[in-house]
Amino acid sequence: MSAVPLESSPENPLPVRTVARAIGSWVARLGRVWMEGQVTELARRPGMGTVFLTLRDPAAEVSLRVTCSRALCDTLGPQLDEGARVIVWARPEFHLARGALTLTAYDVRPIGVGELLLRLERLKSVLAAEGLFAAERKRRLPFLPHGIGLVTGRGSAASRDIQENAARRWPSVCFIVREVPVQGPAAAAAVSEAIRALDHDMSVEVIVIARGGGSVEDLLPFSDEHLLRVAAALTKPLVSAIGHEQDTPLLDLVADVRASTPTDAAKRLVPDLGEQVHHIGVLRRRAWRCVTHTVDRESALLVALRSRPVLADPARDVRRRSEEVVALRARSRRCVEQRIEAAQADLTRATSHVRAVSPAATLARGYALVQDQAGTLVRDSADVSVGQPLDVRLATGRLSVDVTRTMPAPLNPPAQPSQDQAGAREAAGRQGRTS
Amino acid sequence: MELSYEQARAELEEVVRRLEAGGVPLEESLALWERGEELARICQSWLDGARRRLERGAEPEQPPAS
Numbered sequence: 001m002s003a004v005p006l007e008s009s010p011e012n013p014l015p016v017r018t019v020a021r022a023i024g025s026w027v028a029r030l031g032r033v034w035m036e037g038q039v040t041e042l043a044r045r046p047g048m049g050t051v052f053l054t055l056r057d058p059a060a061e062v063s064l065r066v067t068c069s070r071a072l073c074d075t076l077g078p079q080l081d082e083g084a085r086v087i088v089w090a091r092p093e094f095h096l097a098r099g100a101l102t103l104t105a106y107d108v109r110p111i112g113v114g115e116l117l118l119r120l121e122r123l124k125s126v127l128a129a130e131g132l133f134a135a136e137r138k139r140r141l142p143f144l145p146h147g148i149g150l151v152t153g154r155g156s157a158a159s160r161d162i163q164e165n166a167a168r169r170w171p172s173v174c175f176i177v178r179e180v181p182v183q184g185p186a187a188a189a190a191v192s193e194a195i196r197a198l199d200h201d202m203s204v205e206v207i208v209i210a211r212g213g214g215s216v217e218d219l220l221p222f223s224d225e226h227l228l229r230v231a232a233a234l235t236k237p238l239v240s241a242i243g244h245e246q247d248t249p250l251l252d253l254v255a256d257v258r259a260s261t262p263t264d265a266a267k268r269l270v271p272d273l274g275e276q277v278h279h280i281g282v283l284r285r286r287a288w289r290c291v292t293h294t295v296d297r298e299s300a301l302l303v304a305l306r307s308r309p310v311l312a313d314p315a316r317d318v319r320r321r322s323e324e325v326v327a328l329r330a331r332s333r334r335c336v337e338q339r340i341e342a343a344q345a346d347l348t349r350a351t352s353h354v355r356a357v358s359p360a361a362t363l364a365r366g367y368a369l370v371q372d373q374a375g376t377l378v379r380d381s382a383d384v385s386v387g388q389p390l391d392v393r394l395a396t397g398r399l400s401v402d403v404t405r406t407m408p409a410p411l412n413p414p415a416q417p418s419q420d421q422a423g424a425r426e427a428a429g430r431q432g433r434t435s
Numbered sequence: 436m437e438l439s440y441e442q443a444r445a446e447l448e449e450v451v452r453r454l455e456a457g458g459v460p461l462e463e464s465l466a467l468w469e470r471g472e473e474l475a476r477i478c479q480s481w482l483d484g485a486r487r488r489l490e491r492g493a494e495p496e497q498p499p500a501s
Contacts, residue, residue, distance in 0.1 A: 288492060295485045298440070302478050305447055310454035311475065314468045317454075321461060 017096070024094040027101065032091045036111070037064070038185040039084045044073065053080075055088060055103075056185040059226035066090055068105040076108060083184055083217065085111040113216055120223050124250055127225075132232045133253040139237040141257055141268060145205035148269055149198030149236075150175045151191055153182040158210040158262040162241065165266030173270050176204055182211040187221035192230040199234045208239040208269060209255075210262050213247060222249035231255065241265035363395035381406045438474075440481040447474035 006022055008014045037055035040063065044051050051073040056063045066088060073080060080086065090103035111119075127133060148166070152159035159177070166173045178198060180190035191209060198204045211222070221227065222242050231238055231254045240255035241262050252258040259265035309316055359369060370378040371391045378384055384403050392399040438446070450471040454464060 288489070291485070292489055295482055295489065298444070298478075299482050299486075302444070302447075302475065302482060305444075305451055306475050308451050308455070310451055311468065311471050314465075317461070317464055 020094070020096045020099060024096055027092050027094040030092050032089060032106065034087060034089050036085070036087045039080065039082055039086055040185045042080065042082050044070075055086070058085075058185055058188055058221070058224055060189060061186075064103055065101070066103045066105050068108055072105065072108060076110060079110040079112075080108060085116065085217075085220075087111060116216065116220065120250065123223065123225055123228075124253070127228060127250065127254070132228065137232075137256075139256045141237050141239065142205050144170070144271060145269065147174050147176050147201070147203040147205055149195070149201060149204040149207040150177045150210060151180055151194045151198065151207065152177065152210045153212075154179040156182065156210075156212060158212045158241065161262035162208065162210050162266050162269075165263045166270050169266060169272045170270035171273065174203075176201060183214060183218045183221060188224035188227045191221065192224075192227045195234060195238070196230055199236055204236060206237045206239065206269065207234065208241055208259075208265055209251065210241040210265060211243060212262075213243040219243055219247055219249045222251040227251065228254050239265050239268060360395065363393065366395075368399075369393040381409060438477055440478060443474045443477040443481070447471055447478060450474065 006014055006019065035055070038058050039053050040056045041054035042051065043053070049070050051068045051070055053066050053068060054063050055066050087109045088103070088105050089107035090105040092101060092103050094101055131137070150159065150162065152162070159179075163175055163177075166175070176198065178194035180194050181187045182191070195207050195209065198207045209222070211219075219242060222240075228250055231251060237256040238254075239257045239259055240249075240251045241259040241264070242249050242251060245260045257268055259268055306312060359367075363369065369392070371393065372378055372384065373389060373391070375391075378390060384390065384406060386403050386406060388403045390401050390403060392401055450467050453459060454467055454471070459467065
């Protein structure tokens with residue numbers, strides 16, 4: 001057959017049979033192929049030798065019609081049913097009469113649970129090697145999300161559980177719900193699409209996928225590679241709440257948080273209002289007490305500072321200084337007084353001494369002092385002349401006399417009074433030095 | 436610029452310390468004392484203000500035991 005496009009024009013249109021045959025020959029060239037898919041429809045019509053089934057790609061909206069001989073179908077028994085994963089060896093054919101494409105199956109091999117689990121293990125190690133499960137990829141959930149994107153089955157118990165429990169904890173919680181098929185061939189693609197849409201929804205801060213428990217096959221969509229990759233690429237944190245505690249779809253490993261049940265998911269999504277109110281009350285009280293305590297302590301400290309003598313009694317210093325001044329004054333006064341007393345004592349001593357050696361005592365003994373008019377003491381008769389008036393001082397009173405005669409002195413020792421005077425001067429000098 | 440409570444208190448402590456240490460000339464010690472009084476007044480007004488604000492807030496209710 002030629003691979004050249006059919007030549008045609010409005011003037012020379014091709015008949016339908018030519019076009020149909022061309023399609024048929026193109027399709028026939030594909031030959032027999034092995035392919036894998038999920039059975040979504042199975043029509044075993046009684047009395048007919050052929051069974052019709054629809055095979056669907058689990059990750060995309062793609063389906064093909066497959067016909068299979070009754071005999072082949074019967075050998076598989078209940079293993080071949082709607083929802084089953086199968087590998088089909090078939091040949092695409094174009095039926096000219098109906099213009100329909102079908103695949104004629106020569107072999108159909110259901111994929112058993114063991115095989116499915118083995119595949120999941122392989123996928124798990126591939127994704128783990130890529131780092132999709134790494135702990136450092138996990139994001140923290142927001143403390144109180146404004147909007148929670150919920151992907152769940154229509155009217156499911158999981159959906160109700162999660163919404164009711166969340167509302168009980170935080171009454172104003174807001175869910176943006178996307179209802180999708182949560183099992184069967186359409187589930188993986190629908191869930192992928194729903195979480196992608198929620199990721200773009202600005203009001204959504206965290207996304208949760210919730211589904212009740214089920215068989216391994218029921219939960220297969222949540223281990224679908226395509227869904228897992230979409231989930232890993234989300235910008236918002238994802239909570240996986242699939243099945244029961246023992247169910248571990250791979251989505252649990254990709255999600256940022258794995259909730260064991262829908263109730264547990266509600267707990268992780270929103271805080272408990274009562275707990276928060278209580279907590280805030282405790283914090284307020286602690287803060288108040290702490291500040292009050294600080295102010296009390298500082299007040300006491302300030303009181304202590306202000307009552308320190310330097311501040312409380314500032315006059316004390318002035319008083320101390322003025323006492324010092326008083327003391328100094330007293331000291332200086334005492335000092336001067338002592339000096340004066342000492343001088344007085346000196347003077348008294350000197351006076352008595354002077355008195356002791358003064359001529360008064362000599363005069364009292366009967367001596368007299370003779371002075372001329374000028375007041376000069378007369379010591380030598382040669383110094384006066386006859387008729388000269390002289391003054392004579394006695395111990396008591398004076399005499400005025402005239403010289404009637406002068407006599408030269410005999411050879412005598414020096415007069416006693418001059419000796420006494422010299423001794424008195426000497427004694428006074430000694431006193432002055434010792435005082 | 437208004438002193439903060441901590442600044443005023445630290446300076447007040449320093450003033451008291453210097454006054455207590457002695458050896459300060461009389462004129463200077465009077466100036467120090469006046470400064471100390473001023474600082475004590477600043478500290479007191481901070482504390483009075485804080486106490487008024489605390490009283491306005493009143494002590495929160497004891498929250499019910501959880």
